[in-house]
Amino acid sequence: MFLIYLLQSCIFCDINIIKAGGGSDTMDEKAFDWKATIDENIRTGFTELLILQVLSENDTYGYEMRKAINERTKGAFSFVESSLYIPLLRMASRGLISSRKEIVTGKRFRTYYHIEDKGVEYLKYGKEQCKFVFAGILNMLGRDNQNGKE
8 A cells, every 4th residue: 555655656747637618738837836746746655654764763752753854864854843743643543653742841741652563564664665666766767867868
């Protein structure tokens, strides 16, 4: 399932708009920000793996997780703190992670996240699939450079 999601996120093709009256037109650059779409497609699907990688090293909370991902990906994945909570909730509902609340100061608490055994398996499989898919993609994209094209 992860591989299918990842492939759907990484496959690029011509994009057509279906008109209200039927038929279709190919989008031009003025109507379509293709660079933003490529950036988003490449990053989609990796958030869970990045979170699980951080949690595989130690339990942590949202701010530290976001900071670690930003630093370790050299800014390739930069999240606002709140954007991590939906994937965290989704992964918790699937049993990949769990959470606990700890009092920090006085009445203030912090939610720490922990990777579960199921999450460790998911991360391992996700890493294997990423390596396989990326090797294929790089092999194909590398062909253009070997033929003198960019």
